[in-house]
Amino acid sequence: MKDPFANFEFPTEQEINEATRRAKISHTSKVKMQYDKSFQESKLRGGRKAGETKRKVPVADYKKIIMEYWDRDTMRPLRLNQTIADRYGVKFGVIDNIIMNVKNTLSDSEYNKLVKRYRDKFGGQSEVAKLVHKEGLRDAVAAGKNISIAKNTVSRADALVIYDKSFSCAEGRTHKFYQKLAKEYGVSMGKIQGVVNGHHPALSDKDVKADVRQHEIKYLGIYKFTSPQGKEYVFDNLYDLGAWLWQTEHGITDKTSQQNWGKGRMWFEQTEPNVLYVKQRRFWKGWEYINIIAKNT
Amino acid sequence: MAIKFNSNIQNAYLGQGKIRQDTLTELAKDALSINKKLVEATRHSIFSGAPGVGKTWTFTLLIKQHKLRFVIITAGMSEIEITSRLAYGRANLKKGEELIILVDDADDVVFDNIKSLNRWKIATADIDPYWSYPKDISTTIIKAEKSKNFGLAKALKSFRTAGSLGLDIPLDRARVIILCNTDLEDEKALSKKMFSSAEAVIDRFKYERLEMPWQEKWGWLAHVLSNSQPFEEDYGVVLDDLQKKELLNFLYTNWINLKSRHGASYRFVQKLAEEQVNNPDDYLDRWARMVK
Numbered sequence: 001m002k003d004p005f006a007n008f009e010f011p012t013e014q015e016i017n018e019a020t021r022r023a024k025i026s027h028t029s030k031v032k033m034q035y036d037k038s039f040q041e042s043k044l045r046g047g048r049k050a051g052e053t054k055r056k057v058p059v060a061d062y063k064k065i066i067m068e069y070w071d072r073d074t075m076r077p078l079r080l081n082q083t084i085a086d087r088y089g090v091k092f093g094v095i096d097n098i099i100m101n102v103k104n105t106l107s108d109s110e111y112n113k114l115v116k117r118y119r120d121k122f123g124g125q126s127e128v129a130k131l132v133h134k135e136g137l138r139d140a141v142a143a144g145k146n147i148s149i150a151k152n153t154v155s156r157a158d159a160l161v162i163y164d165k166s167f168s169c170a171e172g173r174t175h176k177f178y179q180k181l182a183k184e185y186g187v188s189m190g191k192i193q194g195v196v197n198g199h200h201p202a203l204s205d206k207d208v209k210a211d212v213r214q215h216e217i218k219y220l221g222i223y224k225f226t227s228p229q230g231k232e233y234v235f236d237n238l239y240d241l242g243a244w245l246w247q248t249e250h251g252i253t254d255k256t257s258q259q260n261w262g263k264g265r266m267w268f269e270q271t272e273p274n275v276l277y278v279k280q281r282r283f284w285k286g287w288e289y290i291n292i293i294a295k296n297t
Numbered sequence: 298m299a300i301k302f303n304s305n306i307q308n309a310y311l312g313q314g315k316i317r318q319d320t321l322t323e324l325a326k327d328a329l330s331i332n333k334k335l336v337e338a339t340r341h342s343i344f345s346g347a348p349g350v351g352k353t354w355t356f357t358l359l360i361k362q363h364k365l366r367f368v369i370i371t372a373g374m375s376e377i378e379i380t381s382r383l384a385y386g387r388a389n390l391k392k393g394e395e396l397i398i399l400v401d402d403a404d405d406v407v408f409d410n411i412k413s414l415n416r417w418k419i420a421t422a423d424i425d426p427y428w429s430y431p432k433d434i435s436t437t438i439i440k441a442e443k444s445k446n447f448g449l450a451k452a453l454k455s456f457r458t459a460g461s462l463g464l465d466i467p468l469d470r471a472r473v474i475i476l477c478n479t480d481l482e483d484e485k486a487l488s489k490k491m492f493s494s495a496e497a498v499i500d501r502f503k504y505e506r507l508e509m510p511w512q513e514k515w516g517w518l519a520h521v522l523s524n525s526q527p528f529e530e531d532y533g534v535v536l537d538d539l540q541k542k543e544l545l546n547f548l549y550t551n552w553i554n555l556k557s558r559h560g561a562s563y564r565f566v567q568k569l570a571e572e573q574v575n576n577p578d579d580y581l582d583r584w585a586r587m588v589k
Contacts, residue, residue, distance in 0.1 A: 004385055004449045010378050011436045019433035023462050 055089045062098050062105040069099040070114045075122045152187050156202035159195050163203055166196040167211055170219040213239060238264035300523045300542050306512075307549060311523070314516030317509065318351065324505055325355045328474055329397060331363055339501055341421045341473040343403075345480055346507030347559035349514050351521065352476045353401050354563045360397060366390060367397040372405035377437055379406075380430040381449060383466050388452035396471040403477040408487065414494050421473050421501060430463040473502075478559075480506060511552055511560050518566055519545045527567045534574055544569050547584055554588040 011019075032039045057065070065084055069076065077083070081099060085092040097103060101111045154162065162181055166172040178196065182189045194200065198208040216237035235241040242264025302308050326332045328342040344352050360367045368386040370379050386396050400406055400417075407417050420428050434453055441450040456464040479486045481495045481504065509517075522541055528534040536544075548561055548569070555561055568587070572580045 004446050005378075005382065008441065008444060008446055008449065010375060010381065011440055013375060013377075015436055016377060016432050019436045020462055023433050023435070 057088045057090060057094060057098065061088075062103060065095065065098050066101065066105060066111075066114070070118045072118065072122075075127070078128070152191055154185065154187060154191055154195055154200060156200075158185060159200040159202040162192065162195045163198070163200075163206065167215045172219075173212065173215060213237060235264075240264075300519070300538050300545070302542065302546070307519075307546075310512050310516030311519045312516070313513050314518070314520030317513060317517045318355075318520055321351055321355050321507070322359070325359050328472075328503065329356070329359055329363070329365060330395065330472060331359065331365075339503060341475075341501065342503035342505065343475040343477065343481065343499065344505050344507060345477050347478060348557065349518070349560050349562035349565075350507045350509060351517055351563065352507065354521065356399055356474065356476065360399070365397050366394050367399055370398065370400045370406060372402040374406070376430065376432075380428065380434075380464070380466070381437060381453065383428050383468075384456050384464065385449055385452045387466050387468070387471070388455055389448075390470060394470070396468075398468075398471050398473045400473065400475045403475045404479050407475055408477060408479055408481070408491065408495065411490060411494055414491070414498060417473070417475075418498060418501075420468050420471075421498075423501070426468040426471070428466040428468055430465075431461075433462045434464050435462075475502070482506065514560050515545075515549055515552060518548065518561060518563060521563060522566055522570075527570050528574065536570060536574070540570075540573055544573060551588045556587070556589055 029039075068084065069080060081095045082092045085095045088095075098105070101108075106114070162185065165181065166177065169177075171177050173196070178189060178192045181196075182192045185192070195203070198204075198206050216239065233244070235244065242262065245264065300311070302311065323332070324344075327334070328344070330337075330340075344356075346352055357369075359365075366386065366389070368382045370382065374382075383398070386398075390396055407413055416428070420426055434457065438450050438453050441447070441453065453464065456466045458465050481487065481499055484492055487495055522545060523538075526535055528536070544566070548566070552560060555565075557565070569584060572583045572587075576583060
């Protein structure tokens, strides 16, 4: 047998290490490159938008930026460099360099005077720290409103309030409302979803299904449908509608009402009661079943 | 055909050398599983001994004679080279065959540091032994394919694990034989940390320490040389008995003056023979330069 290693030149350790490093870094990029078309395009353009050449802050604007940053009548807002950077579409480090006179836009004496004037007026870093404190930025991050965002937990009292809130209005059981609650209480969306579905120690005695059904009846009203054949169907909630749809599809089975709810919600949630949405694609399937049942009966 | 020396002592050591060689061959046959045994507590073995006791020579000879499937790993091979050789050897293993992994001069390859020692521990573990290479393998595969070395590329690809850069080679059908110079039972020879780790390694190997006085070493070399032709296979050059006798006599009288601390090895004998064949006029001068 021929020796496969006879004249084979192995890659050097350096080559392998380099390849390993590259492969490790670009793993996420590789996945994104496969599926994310916009990522693909932006990668090819070096992160710039379509048709855009490399972004630069015009040299003519350097002085304007320095003045905006240092020559002020009021104390400058936090992260002003980021705001300016966003205006030019560059990284904030670029702006940092400009405002620190790294590019020698102004003479040293002129620049020092400017900085001194600002600091005499508004103070240095400690004043900024005070501002942070005053605006409650750090507190907001640390504590959220009632709940610590870092901990991502909901207290017992809050859980009861959140649960009740979700049943308090017509749109209370929607995704959008959960998002609002998540923002309000400074926790993740998943936490809120858990709470409104009764997954919290404080809510162990709640009958979520019954509550949802009551909410349905109270706010979502009666669903009335007239099939193309002219036959009228009436449901007082999405459960019943879902159950009926399920049965038209599969016959009478012992499936749980949770699935019935899913079916009804999938096709009819966020539609106004008493209105027929036959034109929307997502409801066609429901009407197909209705047609079938009309033919059969 | 045996050579007869003028000195009776030399002849006696020549006889000893034959006995030594026979013992070593038996041990090596056991290690290589040529002698079929009913039961085997451990497959792997370590042979430790100073240069010149015939470790490498015996094993390579037996492997060639019995046409065993083998991989030789020596000091100085890079990690990727070792991995490639193992992958190629393992991939081309036929049903019922075992892969002999002969680690020659293992002092650097295995017993250099804890990291390399641990890799060989995993490779010789009782349960699920494997050789793992965590770095990028695609560079090597591409190089192999470019140089039309498709066998190697195929072997490397076959052990690639999904979602990782490198490869894992299962070594459940491998028999590792480690040849080294260091006495692993000597505390002074290894660092303290290495010594305790090496103990665990010795435990899972058959450990054989080969030691002999210099006269016996000479006897072994004399026996081997008198029964073999170092350059016949490759160059078709045959040494006659007179030449061999002269060489061995030179070695016997100059053994104390040898530059190597451990005495001569078979490789040194080959070097002497090389001078003898290439420079028939002044080989004695050249030999004199090869000793102190």
